[in-house]
Amino acid sequence: MLLSSAQGRAVVAVSTAEQLGTITAVTLAPSPPHISAVRLKTRGRHGHVMAWSNVHSFGKDALTVRSVEALKPENELGSDEEAHRSHDPLGKPVLVETGECVGTIEDLDFDETDGRIRALFTAEGEIPGDRLIGVGSYAVIVQRPE
Amino acid sequence: MSTYLRAREIREEPVVTLAGEDIAQVKDIVFDPMRGTLTCFTLSGRGLLAGPLKRALLWKKVHALGPDAVMVRDGKALEEDDQAARESIDAPGGGHVIGARMMTEDGTVLGTITDVIIETGKAPQVIGYEVVSTAQTGRTLFLPVIKPSSVSEEMVVVPACTADFSAGDVVGLPAAAEGLRRRLEQET
Structure with missing residues (x-):
C-alpha cells in the first residue's frame, strides 16, 4: 500500500469502537526496513503516535488498533525512541551511504500485513525498500546499489 | 565511478x-x-x-x-x-597549500594554488591543484600532482614534466593525471 493512499484514513479502536484519529505519517526503522510507528492526527493541538505492533488490521476504510492505551502523545516522546518524529522519512533528502544525494522522499510502498517497506519513492524514481539503512532528523540513508 | x-x-x-x-x-x-x-x-x-x-x-x-x-x-x-x-x-607541510606557489624542479613558477582537487570514494586522494597561471595571467589551470618533490608553506615543488599535463577544467584532470603518471614511470 502507498503511504499517500493510507494518509487520512480513520484509526479505530477495536475494543471501544471509537475513532481515535486519522493517519498522517509513519516512522521507519531499519534491519529489516519496516514501519515502527504510525503518526496520528487526533483532537487537540498535538498528535499521537502508536507502535506498529498495536495494529490489528489495515482495512479498506480504516486502520483498526488493539487498544486505546497504546497511543502516546507525540510531544512526550524522547528523540531516542523509535516512534519519534525524527524517524519520519517524508520530505527528507535521500543520501547513499557514499555521501551522494539522490532525491527527496515523496512516498513509500509498504506491506499492510507486516509493515515491511517495499519501496521508497523520490521524484527521480524508486529505491527498493531493502536498501534502507536509517532514517534520522537530517536524512534517509540507503545502501549503494549492487 | x-x-x-x-x-x-x-x-x-x-x-x-x-x-x-x-x-x-x-x-x-x-x-x-x-x-x-x-x-x-x-x-x-x-x-x-x-x-x-x-x-x-x-x-x-x-x-x-x-x-x-x-x-x-x-x-x-x-x-x-x-x-x-x-x-x-x-606538522611540516601539513598546513595550508592554498595560496602557495607551485614551482617545477627546474625553477619555473606555474602559478598560485587556489584549490585542491580530491577524488572521492572509499579511499580519496588528492589528484591535483587548481592553479591561477603565472604565464597566462589570470587563467585558471588544473595541474595533476602525483609525487611532489617537496612541500613547504610557501611552495610546492613538482617534477618539471608536470607543466605538460595541465587541464582546462576538473573533468580533464584525471586524464592529465594518468598522462603524468605514465611519464613519471618512463622517467624512472
Missing part, C-alpha cells in the same frame, strides 16, 4: 551518521600534501549560529566522502578533542 571534488565544495558539507543524523559540519580538510592522502577534518557545529566544534574527525573513522555529505558510522566517530587536527596542521 569516481567523482572529483574541490576542497571548497567539501567545506560546509554536513557530517551525517548512517542513522541519518547530522552531527557536525566540515570546516576544513587536513591532508598530507606529500602523499596526497586525507588526514582529518576540522569541524563546526550545525546551524546558523554554531561556532567551531573542538572535535576532529580522523579520516580512518570516515565511512565515505561524497559530493553531498561526509558519512560516518555514528556519533562515536568524532574525536573527543581537536588535538589530532592541530598536530597534523602543525
Whole structure:
C-alpha cells in the first residue's frame, strides 16, 4: 500500500469502537526496513503516535488498533525512541551511504500485513525498500546499489 | 565511478551518521600534501549560529566522502578533542597549500594554488591543484600532482614534466593525471 493512499484514513479502536484519529505519517526503522510507528492526527493541538505492533488490521476504510492505551502523545516522546518524529522519512533528502544525494522522499510502498517497506519513492524514481539503512532528523540513508 | 571534488565544495558539507543524523559540519580538510592522502577534518557545529566544534574527525573513522555529505558510522566517530587536527596542521607541510606557489624542479613558477582537487570514494586522494597561471595571467589551470618533490608553506615543488599535463577544467584532470603518471614511470 502507498503511504499517500493510507494518509487520512480513520484509526479505530477495536475494543471501544471509537475513532481515535486519522493517519498522517509513519516512522521507519531499519534491519529489516519496516514501519515502527504510525503518526496520528487526533483532537487537540498535538498528535499521537502508536507502535506498529498495536495494529490489528489495515482495512479498506480504516486502520483498526488493539487498544486505546497504546497511543502516546507525540510531544512526550524522547528523540531516542523509535516512534519519534525524527524517524519520519517524508520530505527528507535521500543520501547513499557514499555521501551522494539522490532525491527527496515523496512516498513509500509498504506491506499492510507486516509493515515491511517495499519501496521508497523520490521524484527521480524508486529505491527498493531493502536498501534502507536509517532514517534520522537530517536524512534517509540507503545502501549503494549492487 | 569516481567523482572529483574541490576542497571548497567539501567545506560546509554536513557530517551525517548512517542513522541519518547530522552531527557536525566540515570546516576544513587536513591532508598530507606529500602523499596526497586525507588526514582529518576540522569541524563546526550545525546551524546558523554554531561556532567551531573542538572535535576532529580522523579520516580512518570516515565511512565515505561524497559530493553531498561526509558519512560516518555514528556519533562515536568524532574525536573527543581537536588535538589530532592541530598536530597534523602543525606538522611540516601539513598546513595550508592554498595560496602557495607551485614551482617545477627546474625553477619555473606555474602559478598560485587556489584549490585542491580530491577524488572521492572509499579511499580519496588528492589528484591535483587548481592553479591561477603565472604565464597566462589570470587563467585558471588544473595541474595533476602525483609525487611532489617537496612541500613547504610557501611552495610546492613538482617534477618539471608536470607543466605538460595541465587541464582546462576538473573533468580533464584525471586524464592529465594518468598522462603524468605514465611519464613519471618512463622517467624512472
